[in-house]
Amino acid sequence: MSSTVETSSTTDGAATSRPVRGAGGTESRPRRGAGTTGKDLLHALPWIGPALILIFGVVLYPAVVMFYNSTRHISLSGLDQGSVGLDNYVAVFSFPYFWPILGRTVVWVVAVVALTVLISLGLAQLLDKAFPGRQLVRLAVIIPWAASVVMTTLVVYYGLEPYFGIINTFLVDLGLVSTPEGYGWTKHADTAFAWSIVVAVFVSLPFTTYTILAGLQTIPAEGLEAAKMDGAGPARTYFGIVLPQLRGALSVAILINIINVFNSLPILKTMTGSIPGYDADTVMTLIFKYIQNQHRIDVASALSVVAFLIVLVIVAVYVRAVKPMKEV
Numbered sequence: 001m002s003s004t005v006e007t008s009s010t011t012d013g014a015a016t017s018r019p020v021r022g023a024g025g026t027e028s029r030p031r032r033g034a035g036t037t038g039k040d041l042l043h044a045l046p047w048i049g050p051a052l053i054l055i056f057g058v059v060l061y062p063a064v065v066m067f068y069n070s071t072r073h074i075s076l077s078g079l080d081q082g083s084v085g086l087d088n089y090v091a092v093f094s095f096p097y098f099w100p101i102l103g104r105t106v107v108w109v110v111a112v113v114a115l116t117v118l119i120s121l122g123l124a125q126l127l128d129k130a131f132p133g134r135q136l137v138r139l140a141v142i143i144p145w146a147a148s149v150v151m152t153t154l155v156v157y158y159g160l161e162p163y164f165g166i167i168n169t170f171l172v173d174l175g176l177v178s179t180p181e182g183y184g185w186t187k188h189a190d191t192a193f194a195w196s197i198v199v200a201v202f203v204s205l206p207f208t209t210y211t212i213l214a215g216l217q218t219i220p221a222e223g224l225e226a227a228k229m230d231g232a233g234p235a236r237t238y239f240g241i242v243l244p245q246l247r248g249a250l251s252v253a254i255l256i257n258i259i260n261v262f263n264s265l266p267i268l269k270t271m272t273g274s275i276p277g278y279d280a281d282t283v284m285t286l287i288f289k290y291i292q293n294q295h296r297i298d299v300a301s302a303l304s305v306v307a308f309l310i311v312l313v314i315v316a317v318y319v320r321a322v323k324p325m326k327e328v
Contacts, residue, residue, distance in 0.1 A: 063308070069301035076295045088302035097278045098286075104193070105262065105282040111197050112261045113254060116204040120253070123205065124212035125238075145206030153199050153270040160185040160195060186271060189279035196271040196280075200261060208253045215249025216242070251322050255315065262311055283307045 070088050073081045092098060127138055144152060159167035162184045171177040185191045219242060227237045265284045272280035281289070283303065290300040 066301050066304050066308075069298055070305050072298055074296075074298040078297070084298070088298050089306070091299055092302050092306060097281075101278060101281050101283060101286055104280075105284075108193075108197065108200075108268075108282050109258060109261050112200040112204060113257045115197070115201045116208050116257060117250065117254060119201065120205055120208035120212050123209045124216055127209070127213055128216045141209055142206050144203045149203055149266045150270055152203055153196075153267050156195065156199050157186055157271055162187075187275070189272065189275050189277070192272045192275060193268075193280045196268050199267050199271065200264060203267075204257055204261070208257060211249050211253040212246060215246045219245050255318055255322075258314060258318065259311060262307075262314070283310075 071083055071085060073084045073087075075081055123141065127134065127141070156167065159165045162168060168177065168185070185195055223241055223245075224237060227241055232240065263284060264282075265288060268280070268282060268285050269288060272285070278286065278289075284307070287300050287303050287307065290296045290303065
């Protein structure tokens with residue numbers, strides 16, 4: 001069954017075409033040329049080219065070099081002494097402390113992300129309400145995000161010093177510690193790691209709070225009013241209407257926090273760097289120690305590849321299970 005395309009001319013003499021209905025009553029449109037896709041790509045290349053160059057230079061090229069180094073034997077002076085295959089990966093998984101460190105990394109990520117999200121939900125709900133000085137409070141929440149992570153960690157680190165730390169003195173005043181010099185929080189692996197979690201939650205709050213706050217702004221007021229008229233209480237309204245509609249904002253915030261916290265180095269390096277051994281380490285600090293202390297670039301590269309693959313698996317599983325871009 002055939003159809004035709006009528007051609008008509010406009011007032012300026014330019015020819016235009018429009019589809020004509022065929023015998024079956026269906027509309028037939030002119031087919032686009034086969035080279036249209038390639039031409040569109042060439043037209044878009046000047047706009048996406050800088051981004052592609054940046055991705056290649058900052059992400060892909062270092063990843064390729066990292067994987068290449070993980071299969072080499074690199075001397076202390078940095079000389080490449082040939083291929084060793086997968087021996088560096090065997091060495092990584094043979095470390096007696098690798099699996100405990102991997103487990104501690106899971107604890108680190110889960111604790112920081114869970115506490116951050118729970119506290120941010122409450123903060124976002126508070127900042128969404130109208131009260132005097134709300135703008136100042138919203139600005140104050142940004143401060144941990146604007147400040148240097150290392151600077152914030154150092155403030156807490158020196159505040160926990162046994163003899164002159166202001167945080168330690170405050171804990172004595174509250175009766176939680178007997179004497180200021182009685183306990184060195186940053187001298188023991190367990191307590192230093194726990195305080196690192198506190199600092200990580202503190203610096204993660206601004207981004208997560210504002211992401212959730214942006215999600216709250218998109219919730220229609222009509223739905224909340226309807227729930228109130230139906231007699232739903234605050235708790236039922238929040239868990240039945242508000243929280244489900246925060247799914248997109250929460251999913252993105254959790255995903256970004258998982259990636260950031262897993263790859264976090266400055267907080268743990270500052271808080272636990274002076275503690276001997278590996279009792280307060282995560283995968284990231286272990287990589288740093290192999291570069292700085294043992295000068296094993298090859299083994300550190302293998303460990304970096306393992307960490308990179310772990311993050312990819314976590315992100316892939318999370319995205320498939322949660323579907324953060326799916327609308328409610």
